[in-house]
Amino acid sequence: MSGYYEKTCTAPVNIAIIKYWGKRDVSLNLPTNSSLSVTLSQDNLQSKTTIRADPSFSKTRLWLNGIEEDVSANKRMQTCIKEARRLRSLYEQQLLRDGNSDVVPLAEYNLHICSENNFPTAAGLASSASGFACLVYTLAQLYSLPNSTSELSLIARQGSGSACRSLFGGFVAWEMGVNYDGSDSIAVQIADEHHWPELVALICVVSDAKKTVGSTAGMQSTVKTSPLLKERIEQVVPKRMEEMVKAIKNKDFNMFAEITMRDSNQFHAVCLDSFPPIFYLNDISRAIIKLVNEYNAISSDYKAAYTFDAGPNAVIYTLRENVDELAGLVKRYFMGEERGQIPSSFRVDAVPILEKGSVRHIIKTTVGDGPRIIEDGL
Numbered sequence: 301m302s303g304y305y306e307k308t309c310t311a312p313v314n315i316a317i318i319k320y321w322g323k324r325d326v327s328l329n330l331p332t333n334s335s336l337s338v339t340l341s342q343d344n345l346q347s348k349t350t351i352r353a354d355p356s357f358s359k360t361r362l363w364l365n366g367i368e369e370d371v372s373a374n375k376r377m378q379t380c381i382k383e384a385r386r387l388r389s390l391y392e393q394q395l396l397r398d399g400n401s402d403v404v405p406l407a408e409y410n411l412h413i414c415s416e417n418n419f420p421t422a423a424g425l426a427s428s429a430s431g432f433a434c435l436v437y438t439l440a441q442l443y444s445l446p447n448s449t450s451e452l453s454l455i456a457r458q459g460s461g462s463a464c465r466s467l468f469g470g471f472v473a474w475e476m477g478v479n480y481d482g483s484d485s486i487a488v489q490i491a492d493e494h495h496w497p498e499l500v501a502l503i504c505v506v507s508d509a510k511k512t513v514g515s516t517a518g519m520q521s522t523v524k525t526s527p528l529l530k531e532r533i534e535q536v537v538p539k540r541m542e543e544m545v546k547a548i549k550n551k552d553f554n555m556f557a558e559i560t561m562r563d564s565n566q567f568h569a570v571c572l573d574s575f576p577p578i579f580y581l582n583d584i585s586r587a588i589i590k591l592v593n594e595y596n597a598i599s600s601d602y603k604a605a606y607t608f609d610a611g612p613n614a615v616i617y618t619l620r621e622n623v624d625e626l627a628g629l630v631k632r633y634f635m636g637e638e639r640g641q642i643p644s645s646f647r648v649d650a651v652p653i654l655e656k657g658s659v660r661h662i663i664k665t666t667v668g669d670g671p672r673i674i675e676d677g678l
């Protein structure tokens with residue numbers, strides 16, 4: 301047999317509005333709570349992966365952003381490849397049983413995998429979600445897997461928990477599931493990318509440094525030591541998930557904004573409640589929170605909602621009508637620029653003006669679609 305088989309796909313980044321924090325099973329990446337995220341447009345942020353299967357390849361190799369990495373050292377990546385291969389073998393057996401005689405034994409071929417992000421690592425954004433979603437989606441295309449996107453999310457989840465949510469566009473829930481083997485811990489789409497076009501995200505890059513405490517280690521420590529986490533996962537998140545689904549379906553920005561900010565706050569509270577405490581926010585993050593609170597205070601409706609992952613960078617969700625005003629405020633207070641009008645009842649002195657470059661740059665983006673198959677390979 302000769303010739304190779306190749307597919308190229310892209311996948312988006314997602315930012316949680318109800319945070320995943322805590323694993324009940326580390327090797328399977330099973331979470332202690334359900335979570336919910338917004339998939340962001342691939343125009344600004346996306347991973348791109350080309351995978352080639354060739355019977356002449358002597359081993360499976362991996363290049364990340366142009367640099368070869370040791371696949372055998374990346375256990376989570378190996379798990380994703382192994383699982384996708386297992387599904388391909390099952391599919392090949394099915395095809396043979398159905399009388400197809402020309403089934404290509406792709407599951408046996410070694411792979412060359414090239415993956416890149418269109419955003420520099422310097423953007424300070426985690427790329428593991430888009431990266432693993434892209435890997436799994438590309439494998440599924442290469443192998444022509446008949447499985448549903450939620451079934452594929454089971455595999456992406458094992459690469460990086462939050463990656464399961466990047467397999468869908470729009471608004472996505474990761475249902476924690478109850479099964480011991482994780483077979484029901486899947487991502488499902490709540491609404492697609494066309495549902496709420498007025499929603500905009502402003503990513504405020506505060507730092508491009510790597511996380512001080514990685515998410516797996518941080519979660520482990522929180523699960524072991526934080527009494528507050530128990531309250532969060534048992535009492536708070538289940539109710540919030542229901543309310544957030546309602547807020548999204550009704551495009552209710554007030555409800556969306558309040559839950560988003562409360563959930564970010566509580567995630568950072570369980571980090572602080574871990575022992576020793578974990579700090580992801582810094583003084584700039586706290587000043588951004590202050591700015592958003594002051595901005596919200598000028599109106600009876602919420603105008604913006606901040607959220608922070610395991611680092612100091614802010615993502616601020618707002619509505620299209622407010623985005624220029626809000627970006628103007630961020631530029632004035634954190635980037636040393638005197639742009640735009642200050643809204644009339646805004647308490648100018650309530651927020652500290654930080655030095656130029658406190659926010660390094662802003663990425664303005666919208667809700668986006670899920671992974672795509674493309675022609676143009678790496």
Ligand code: PMV
Pocket residue numbers: 315316318319320321335426428460461462463515516609610
């Ligand atoms: O998927 P991980 O292991 O990178 O963890 C993600 C954790 C948070 O970003 C803080 C929250 C989330 O739900 O994305």
